[in-house]
Amino acid sequence: MILRNLLASALFLPSSLLASAQNFNFDEINYSPARTVFKLFAPGKAKNVVLNVYAKGDVAVDPKPVVKKRMRRLGDNLWTVELKGDQKGKFYTFNIGKGETPGVFAKAVGVNGKRGAIIDMGTTDPKGWTDDRVLATKNLADIVIYEMHHRDFSIEPTSGFRNKGKFLALTEQKAIDYLKRLGINAVHILPSFDYASVDETKLDKPQYNWGYDPLNYNVPEGSYSSNPYDPATRVREFKEMVQALHKAGIRVILDVVYNHTLDLDNSNFQRTFPDYFYRFCQDGKPSNGSGCGNETASEKPMMRQFMLQSVKYWVSEYHVDGFRFDLMGVHDIETMNDIRKELAAINPNVFVYGEGWSAGQCAYPARELAVKAYMRRMPGVAAFCDDMRDALRGPFSDDKKGAFLAGIAGSEESLKAGIAGMIAHPQVDYSKVNYSKEPWALQPTQCINYVSCHDDLCLVDRLKASVPGITTDELVRLDELAQTAVFTSQGVPFMLSGEEMLRDKKGVHNSYNSPDSINELRWENLKRYPQVFSYYEGLISLRRNHPAFRLGNADLVRQHLEFLPSDDDCLVAFRLTGNAGGDTWRNIIVALNANKQPRSITIPDGQYTVVCRDGIINESGLDTIKGSQITVPAQSAIIIHD
Numbered sequence: 238m239i240l241r242n243l244l245a246s247a248l249f250l251p252s253s254l255l256a257s258a259q260n261f262n263f264d265e266i267n268y269s270p271a272r273t274v275f276k277l278f279a280p281g282k283a284k285n286v287v288l289n290v291y292a293k294g295d296v297a298v299d300p301k302p303v304v305k306k307r308m309r310r311l312g313d314n315l316w317t318v319e320l321k322g323d324q325k326g327k328f329y330t331f332n333i334g335k336g337e338t339p340g341v342f343a344k345a346v347g348v349n350g351k352r353g354a355i356i357d358m359g360t361t362d363p364k365g366w367t368d369d370r371v372l373a374t375k376n377l378a379d380i381v382i383y384e385m386h387h388r389d390f391s392i393e394p395t396s397g398f399r400n401k402g403k404f405l406a407l408t409e410q411k412a413i414d415y416l417k418r419l420g421i422n423a424v425h426i427l428p429s430f431d432y433a434s435v436d437e438t439k440l441d442k443p444q445y446n447w448g449y450d451p452l453n454y455n456v457p458e459g460s461y462s463s464n465p466y467d468p469a470t471r472v473r474e475f476k477e478m479v480q481a482l483h484k485a486g487i488r489v490i491l492d493v494v495y496n497h498t499l500d501l502d503n504s505n506f507q508r509t510f511p512d513y514f515y516r517f518c519q520d521g522k523p524s525n526g527s528g529c530g531n532e533t534a535s536e537k538p539m540m541r542q543f544m545l546q547s548v549k550y551w552v553s554e555y556h557v558d559g560f561r562f563d564l565m566g567v568h569d570i571e572t573m574n575d576i577r578k579e580l581a582a583i584n585p586n587v588f589v590y591g592e593g594w595s596a597g598q599c600a601y602p603a604r605e606l607a608v609k610a611y612m613r614r615m616p617g618v619a620a621f622c623d624d625m626r627d628a629l630r631g632p633f634s635d636d637k638k639g640a641f642l643a644g645i646a647g648s649e650e651s652l653k654a655g656i657a658g659m660i661a662h663p664q665v666d667y668s669k670v671n672y673s674k675e676p677w678a679l680q681p682t683q684c685i686n687y688v689s690c691h692d693d694l695c696l697v698d699r700l701k702a703s704v705p706g707i708t709t710d711e712l713v714r715l716d717e718l719a720q721t722a723v724f725t726s727q728g729v730p731f732m733l734s735g736e737e738m739l740r741d742k743k744g745v746h747n748s749y750n751s752p753d754s755i756n757e758l759r760w761e762n763l764k765r766y767p768q769v770f771s772y773y774e775g776l777i778s779l780r781r782n783h784p785a786f787r788l789g790n791a792d793l794v795r796q797h798l799e800f801l802p803s804d805d806d807c808l809v810a811f812r813l814t815g816n817a818g819g820d821t822w823r824n825i826i827v828a829l830n831a832n833k834q835p836r837s838i839t840i841p842d843g844q845y846t847v848v849c850r851d852g853i854i855n856e857s858g859l860d861t862i863k864g865s866q867i868t869v870p871a872q873s874a875i876i877i878h879d
Contacts, residue, residue, distance in 0.1 A: 258538035263342035263546050266329070268355055273324040275331075277308065277316045277340060278539065279510055283333045286316045291328040294347015294354060294468065295438065303327075314510075328352040331509065338508040341543060343453050344550075345468040348438055350431040350452045350459070354468035358554070361472040369480050371558050372488050374586045377619075377682040378729060378787035381777055382490065383421040384690055385734035386756065387429065387461045388445065393757040404429075404461045404474040408481040416487055419737060419770070420777035423488035423588075425561055427691060429475070430491075431456040433499045434750070437465035445756060447691060447749040448492075449529075449563060450499040454547050479556050488558035490588065491551055495535070495544050496567035496595075497527035506533070514540050516600040526567045528596030535572040536601065544572060545579055552583055565591025566608040567599055570615060573607045577617035590685055590729075593620035593677075612677045619683045621690075622728060624672050625655025629688050629719050630699045636746060639703035641831050642715045644872075646806035652829075653800055656811060658684040658727035660791045664800045680791050684728030688719045692749070695733055697741040713739070714872040717772045717852055718829060721874040722809075724776040725786050725827045727794050737773040738762040768852060775854030779876070782856065784818030785825050793818065803838055807831040808869065810838050822878035830869035837868045849876035 267274040275288055290304035308316040308331075328347050330337035339346055339353035346354055374380060391398040391406035400406045407413075407424070416424070428448030435444045437459040448458065457475040459465030479489050498504040501523055506514035516524040516534040526532040534540050551557040565573065573589075580587040593609030604611070609620045627633060628651035631640040640648040650669035657665055658681025659673065667675050678684045689696040700715050701707055707715075716739065724730045733740075735758040742748050742755050763770055780786045788794050797817035801810040810828035813820070826845070830836045842865040846858040851870055853859060862877065869875050 258542055261539065261542050263543060265340040265342050266344070266353065266355065268325065268357060270323045270325070272322070273320045273355055275308070275318050275320075275329070276311070277331050277509065278314060279316055279331070279333050281310060281313045283316075285334060286310075287332045288318050289330045289332065289337060290320070290324070291330075291352060294328045294352050294466065296349070296351045297438070324355045325357055327355050329355065333509065335508040335511060336503065338505045339453065341505050341509050341514075342455055342546070343505075344455055344554075345472060346431060346453055346456050346459075347468060348459060348466045349436065350433070350456065356469050356472075358472070361469050361476065363473060363477045363480055366476060366480060369483055369556050371552065371556055371584045371586055372483060372486065374488075374588070376787065376789040377588060378727070378789035379781075380423050380488065380588060380729055381421045381724075381780065382423045382425050382685070382729065382731040383416065383419070383734055384425040384427070384731065386427045386447065386691065388753065389756045389758055390734055392753050393760055396758070396760050400463070402461065403463060404457070404471075404478040405463065407478045413481060413485045417485055419774055420781060421732075422486060423490055423558065424482060425490040425731070426492060428492050428494055428563075429458050429461065430454050430493070431458050435460045440465070443752060445750055445752055449494050449749070451494050451497075452499065453505070454493075454495070455550055475555060483556070488588075489556075490559040490561055491557045492561045492563060493548070494563040495547070496533055496562075496564040497529045497531050498533070501531040510539075513537065514543075518600050524598075524600035526595040526597045526599030527564055532567050532599060534601075535568040536605075541572045541575065544568075545576060548576055548580060549583060552580065552587060558586065559588030559590070562589070562591030564595050565618075565620065566593055566595040566606050568607050569601065569605050570607050570611060571605075573615050573618050577615070581617065588619070589617065590619035590621070594623075609673070609677050612683055613679050616679050616683075619685050619729060620677075621685045621687065621731075622655050622659055624651050624659065624670055625686050625722070625726070625728075626688055627671060628652040628655060629722060630696070631703050633693065636694055636699065636702045641807055641809075642700065642719055643704045644807050644831050644833060649806070649809050652722065652809050653811075655684070655686055655728065656722065656726045656809070657681070657794060657798060658686075658791075660684075660727075660794060662795055662798070678728075678791075680789070681727040681794055682729060682789050685731050686723045686726045686728040687731040687733075688723055689733045689736060690731070691733060692747065694744070694746050695740055695742050696736055697739055698744050701741075702744065711872060713766065713769060714852065715831070716769065718831060718873050720773060720776060721827070721849070721876075722829055724780050725876070727786070727788055727798065730780065732773075734758065737770050739766045739769050772852055772854060775849075775856075779848070779854060779856060783820050783822060783825070785813040785816075785820040785822065788818050801826070801828075801838060801840065803836075805832065805836050805838075808836045808838065810840075810869075812840075825876065825878045826867070828867065828869045828875050830874070831872060833871050835868050835871050837866050839866055841865065843879050845877040845879050847875065847877050849874060
């Protein structure tokens with residue numbers, strides 16, 4: 238009964254529109270110097286649909302429209318109006334009687350995003366833009382993801398950046414050189430579409446937000462541009478950022494938040510087509526699987542089409558290389574598969590991944606939602622591996638509770654599952670894995686391995702909270718040990734920006750609106766902890782240079798990855814055999830020891846070259862050892878090969 242009611246609510250549109258939903262184009266504005274045509278998807282029963290045209294984009298300084306025109310109905314739920322002459326430079330809103338809105342698919346907006354902008358998008362392309370492309374990726378396991386917030390990365394006073402907190406900071410040579418030296422090849426930028434919580438007219442006052450409060454999904458955020466009043470500037474500067482990163486061989490992954498809006502009643506969705514874009518419970522109240530007061534309904538034809546067109550627009554207009562879906566578990570499986578299919582048709586190199594969970598119960602059958610447990614039904618989509626994350630540092634629900642890194646036994650099998658990329662592996666007993674009691678990945682490239690990200694304690698703060706009396710030396714060792722597990726695993730490695738400089742956020746768990754003093758990267762840390770950056774740099778180089786760590790195929794992983802037996806808790810070791818993936822090293826052994834004392838482990842008898850020990854990585858070799866046993870230093874890793 239529930240499913241039947243949900244389907245009925247999803248399909249209340251006229252059959253003519255439902256039948257053509259897959260061909261529907263949210264082309265709300267079509268500009269030319271001769272005329273501008275507006276089209277709006279809005280209820281056919283609306284009594285009066287009005288287009289307002291303004292001289293300026295700032296609502297506060299320009300309250301009265303220069304043109305006000307009724308739109309005429311075009312089909313069951315389509316409205317249109319045409320303005321003759323060159324309208325470039327003007328601003329617009331629609332009103333169906335629910336309040337003014339720039340529509341749901343504005344491509345340019347005025348300051349604070351309350352009004353759409355009429356611009357010529359062709360004039361926003363930087364020089365050489367036609368030659369820019371989404372970067373090719375032969376094997377998704379080759380990707381190394383660096384999650385960053387625009388403001389965090391460059392705002393610190395001693396950072397040395399000219400364009401602090403802006404898109405353009407990532408065009409500066411300092412940023413490019415730094416990212417290339419670190420070795421990452423993909424930046425995952427926190428929400429960079431136009432969000433609601435920062436007042437773009439008051440950027441002289443400190444304001445901070447991660448941006449998970451969507452306003453206009455298809456327009457770059459104005460506070461990250463040099464001039465939020467000029468609609469073309471934010472568009473052009475976002476493209477300049479992408480172009481600069483692409484020239485450096487670095488992909489751009491956009492964090493997208495289609496699962497909810499800032500609120501329901503005042504959202505562009507609700508003011509354009511009331512109640513259609515959202516899910517509701519049987520009692521008529523908004524469903525809240527997002528934990529933010531509302532959730533969108535991806536299964537409804539036009540919401541699904543909106544999401545499909547939006548991601549394709551970011552790829553075609555902005556050359557974005559991938560998408561991270563916030564609370565992907567709110568969306569339905571069919572929609573996520575459609576997104577992956579349609580993006581692959583444009584460019585098979587586009588990477589799609591997300592959070593395989595929701596923040597609450599959704600008003601849609603759980604078995605049809607894109608949660609981690611059903612990733613095998615989404616073969617081209619990846620998900621974050623909280624199994625490995627929490628095996629290393631402890632549960633998300635308790636900051637003070639440790640796990641493997643704290644020397645607490647019981648997480649070894651969960652760690653092994655993450656190392657294997659959450660695929661079926663004969664040596665992984667999923668009955669002992671913390672969250673997933675069966676493998677959820679068909680391929681290791683469906684598994685995003687990480688130990689920290691933006692919406693949690695960063696690694697340093699988590700170690701301080703969960704390891705009583707931790708010293709600075711211990712902090713460095715355990716930090717490096719955690720990332721060794723991540724970067725030598727068979728999934729796709731992911732790291733939070735600043736971890737390479739031993740970043741902390743002063744113990745704040747959820748810093749979404751904390752000041753810069755909490756969130757900013759402290760660039761002086763590079764001088765305080767040079768060994769940490771050097772270790773991260775070495776780890777990433779090791780992964781890049783040795784295909785054994787990034788096989789990208791489940792059968793190859795099962796063929797070449799074997800776990801070595803150990804009688805000790807908090808000690809996990811594995812071997813990559815037979816020149817895995819065409820590696821020049823015949824057999825590679827990685828041993829991870831979280832104990833406060835050295836531990837020994839039995840290995841196949843032979844002569845080995847040590848390339849990682851005591852916080853130092855050198856692929857040319859640090860030492861050679863012989864025999865059938867190795868000693869792993871306390872709270873650190875050792876990597877050897879023959």
